[in-house]
Amino acid sequence: MSDLHEWTPQLIQDEIDALKDKPGALLPILHAIQDRVGFIPDQAVPLIASSLGQTRAEIHGVISFYHHFRTSPPGSHVVRICRAEACQSMGARALEAHARASLAIDYHQTTGDREITLEAVYCLGNCACAPSVSxxxxxxxxVTPERFDRLVDDLRTQPLEVK
Incomplete structure (x- = not known):
């Protein structure tokens, strides 16, 4: 994660310029920025709006509508818990309650040590092995609550991979 979170207005503008002429460019631009930086910085909104001829409110509305987009840097690790029906039928609700309690955060939040961001996802395509997390x-x-705790312990003790 060496370059993640390091950004400049020029980097943001480069991502916008690469995609702005495509039909329906807003979502690909937002994805590209988040993939590159790890989140959508507030300062990106006016750049995107100006480049696409839209208002800041329109851009913000799309960012806030989709839970996938973050407006602040994520933790060192992102843990997503599947909330789809197959996972729910196999214990995902108990798993997510345990995860929120043990991490002392809710979905779309990051632990105080900035290690783990918890997010919900609505299918990981791993239904036969429910409940699933990424x-x-x-x-x-x-993934049981006990396995979840071991995963979190491992995340907190292992060094980050440099990508």
Whole structure:
């Protein structure tokens, strides 16, 4: 994660310029910025609005509508818990309650040590192994509260990979 979170207005503008002429460019631009920086900085909103001929309110409305987009940097690790029906039927609600309590945060929040951001997702495509979570884009199945605690402990003790 060496470059993640480091951004400049020029970097943001470069991402916008690369995609602004495509039909329906807003979502691809937002995804590109978040993929590159890790979140959508507030300062990106006026740049996007100006480049697309839209208002800041329109851009902000899209960012706030989709839970996928973050407006602040995530923790060192992003943990997503599947909330789809198959996972719910196999214990995901108890798992998510345990995760929120043990991390002392809710969805779309980051732990005080900036290590873990907790997010909800509505299908990881791992239904046969429910309940499922993803940890930094690695999908794991049959996650119990006890396994969740071990995963969190491992995340907090392992060094970050440099990407």
């Amino acid at each position: 940890v930094d884009d690695r999908v794991l199945g049959r």
